[in-house]
Amino acid sequence: ELVVNARKPGAEIQPTMYGLFFEDINFGADGGLYAELVKNRSFEFPQSLMGWNSFGKVEVRNDGAPFERNPHYVRLNNAGHGHKHTGLENEGFRGIGVKKDATYRFSVWARSGSAAGQKIRIELIDANNDPFERKELAIDSKEWKKYEIVLISPKEEPKASLRIFLTSEGPVDLEHISLFPTDTWKGRENGLRKDLVEALNELNPGLFRFPGGCIVEGTDLETRYDWKKSVGPVENRPLNENRWHYTFAHRLFPDYFQTYGMGFYELFLLSEDMGAEPLPVVNVGLSCQYQNEGEHCHVPVGELQDYIQDALDLIEFANGSTSTTWGKVRAEMGHPEPFNLKFIGIGNEQWGPEYPARLEKFIEAIRAQYPEIKIIGSSGPQAEGEDFDYLWPEMKRLKVDLVDEHYYRSPEWFLKQAARYDSYDRKGPKVFAGEYACHPQNRKNNFESALCESAFMTGLERNADIVHMATYAPLLAHVDAWQWRPDLIWFDNLRCVRTPNYYVQKLYAHHAGTNVLPLTWNKKALTGQDGLYASAVIDTNKKEIIVKLSNVSEENKEIRISLEGLSRKMKIQPEAQAILLKGEADKENTLDNPDAIVPVDSSVSVNGTVLQTTAEAGSFNVYRIAYTD
Numbered sequence: 210e211l212v213v214n215a216r217k218p219g220a221e222i223q224p225t226m227y228g229l230f231f232e233d234i235n236f237g238a239d240g241g242l243y244a245e246l247v248k249n250r251s252f253e254f255p256q257s258l259m260g261w262n263s264f265g266k267v268e269v270r271n272d273g274a275p276f277e278r279n280p281h282y283v284r285l286n287n288a289g290h291g292h293k294h295t296g297l298e299n300e301g302f303r304g305i306g307v308k309k310d311a312t313y314r315f316s317v318w319a320r321s322g323s324a325a326g327q328k329i330r331i332e333l334i335d336a337n338n339d340p341f342e343r344k345e346l347a348i349d350s351k352e353w354k355k356y357e358i359v360l361i362s363p364k365e366e367p368k369a370s371l372r373i374f375l376t377s378e379g380p381v382d383l384e385h386i387s388l389f390p391t392d393t394w395k396g397r398e399n400g401l402r403k404d405l406v407e408a409l410n411e412l413n414p415g416l417f418r419f420p421g422g423c424i425v426e427g428t429d430l431e432t433r434y435d436w437k438k439s440v441g442p443v444e445n446r447p448l449n450e451n452r453w454h455y456t457f458a459h460r461l462f463p464d465y466f467q468t469y470g471m472g473f474y475e476l477f478l479l480s481e482d483m484g485a486e487p488l489p490v491v492n493v494g495l496s497c498q499y500q501n502e503g504e505h506c507h508v509p510v511g512e513l514q515d516y517i518q519d520a521l522d523l524i525e526f527a528n529g530s531t532s533t534t535w536g537k538v539r540a541e542m543g544h545p546e547p548f549n550l551k552f553i554g555i556g557n558e559q560w561g562p563e564y565p566a567r568l569e570k571f572i573e574a575i576r577a578q579y580p581e582i583k584i585i586g587s588s589g590p591q592a593e594g595e596d597f598d599y600l601w602p603e604m605k606r607l608k609v610d611l612v613d614e615h616y617y618r619s620p621e622w623f624l625k626q627a628a629r630y631d632s633y634d635r636k637g638p639k640v641f642a643g644e645y646a647c648h649p650q651n652r653k654n655n656f657e658s659a660l661c662e663s664a665f666m667t668g669l670e671r672n673a674d675i676v677h678m679a680t681y682a683p684l685l686a687h688v689d690a691w692q693w694r695p696d697l698i699w700f701d702n703l704r705c706v707r708t709p710n711y712y713v714q715k716l717y718a719h720h721a722g723t724n725v726l727p728l729t730w731n732k733k734a735l736t737g738q739d740g741l742y743a744s745a746v747i748d749t750n751k752k753e754i755i756v757k758l759s760n761v762s763e764e765n766k767e768i769r770i771s772l773e774g775l776s777r778k779m780k781i782q783p784e785a786q787a788i789l790l791k792g793e794a795d796k797e798n799t800l801d802n803p804d805a806i807v808p809v810d811s812s813v814s815v816n817g818t819v820l821q822t823t824a825e826a827g828s829f830n831v832y833r834i835a836y837t838d
């Protein structure tokens with residue numbers, strides 16, 4: 210018998226409790242959420258034509274380009290014979306996905322080599338080299354100018370290419386060659402992939418952490434994520450190498466770069482669209498722990514001023530009035546109102562004494578100028594066998610507001626850690642479970658991993674007085690270009706699939722409640738006894754008592770949920786909603802079979818104040834018991 214005591218609603222569930230962590234890993238941004246379909250659009254990859262096939266007389270030049278931070282462009286010269294052509298083909302990000310009857314905005318910065326003007330042809334070609342859409346574009350000026358045309362795809366093609374070639378005498382210069390679906394999220398130019406944002410938005414996130422992860426740190430400090438380079442006109446945002454071009458599994462992705470096309474402005478905007486609190490993370494003067502070699506990895510403590518200024522300027526960019534330097538940049542980009550930033554993360558997953566020594570300097574500066582901003586420190590990565598408390602004393606000493614913990618661990622670990630926060634010190638900083646995922650042996654998003662996460666999350670919910678934020682990681686992965694798994698959402702060039710883990714997150718976020726209620730089994734919290742894990746909340750707005758229950762055992766369990774401590778006014782409704790998530794332990798959702806494991810709704814009767822039901826073997830259940838008062 211599970212007893213839920215409704216006498217006194219307990220700790221508030223923070224609006225930030227269930228959120229998202231976004232990083233450009235697994236082609237999450239370029240090739241993923243960012244809807245640009247052309248790879249290496251500005252010819253700034255170290256091999257200028259990476260991603261492009263060139264034919265005829267193509268020159269890469271860097272004299273007199275229109276955008277100083279992207280100095281390369283191409284010149285298409287006359288091929289020298291009427292039956293020869295000069296041009297380029299772009300392979301996209303593992304192909305270019307186009308949908309039947311959908312429209313695509315092609316744009317290019319160009320200048321003609323002659324006063325008479327030039328012509329280029331733009332084609333979409335399929336995997337058999339057959340063009341299926343073509344348009345001519347006249348380049349009529351000898352000055353750099355932006356040109357646009359709309360392509361309409363007569364068919365669906367997941368792996369098309371974009372071909373551009375000279376059809377006049379030449380020469381013609383081209384820069385920032387871009388192709389976007391017109392149907393982006395909210396129809397924005399330079400927009401985001403709609404189906405992916407819809408999947409994120411559907412999770413009701415209360416928090417949005419970005420842009421990483423290890424990419425905040427960079428392989429070395431040169432390649433750390435530099436937010437200042439990610440704002441302003443998109444054509445002039447410089448290219449940065451992606452730290453995930455090389456992975457722990459020794460998989461190499463030489464074509465993985467960050468265009469910053471989806472930069473901090475777009476990420477703040479996305480937070481706002483989703484109603485999530487933005488949580489940007491800045492570099493603390495240390496590069497990625499896993500690649501910590503050489504002198505370009507640590508900024509001496511006394512030389513951190515530029516890094517600290519970046520953090521202060523970021524707060525100004527988000528919240529400053531339009532008369533401030535960075536507030537003005539935000540306004541010029543189209544958002545004069547502030548983004549109401551409340552949180553900032555300093556450093557990602559740093560370990561060792563070098564981290565607190567640097568963090569301290571950031572804290573002093575931010576507290577002095579922006580005392581209202583909450584600062585998030587990190588407890589470092591957790592290795593097998595470690596217990597994480599190693600950086601906590603330092604975080605307490607420095608009085609950070611929240612500590613970001615990361616754990617990618619086995620199913621057994623996750624089950625055991627359902628009680629993790631029961632004994633945490635209530636007087637210190639709050640907890641942000643900033644990156645977590647259950648890693649089964651095959652590292653797939655199977656139901657077993659989702660079930661263990663559901664059990665673990667009862668512990669987050671029960672401890673909502675101290676756990677204020679939690680975000681699964683990583684969020685997105687391209688099926689043809691991933692560096693890490695499991696991940697919450699998988700996609701190809703046209704489709705995406707929500708994993709069982711996604712549905713666990715969704716069930717928690719959609720049924721978060723407003724306050725914790727004590728739930729006991731034999732007078733104790735239910736943290737794995739008999740294979741069961743449970744938590745309860747009340748939603749005082751919707752007037753519901755919500756119980757979440759994971760049965761990780763191999764047997765069906767008869768369950769009695771008894772409601773106690775109800776006020777006289779509270780009348781329990783005779784029918785409750787039961788939501789069941791269940792599947793075979795090793796089953797996954799795939800692009801071809803996306804709905805293999807999805808939540809299923811039913812109803813269950815409540816007899817007076819008792820709900821009696823069966824929790825099936827290997828299942829996660831949410832019961833919503835409505836009341837009137």
Ligand code: AHR
Nearest residue numbers: 422423424557558682683
């Ligand atoms: O989420 C993948 C990586 O895991 C993150 O970049 C990093 O913070 C952690 O090591």
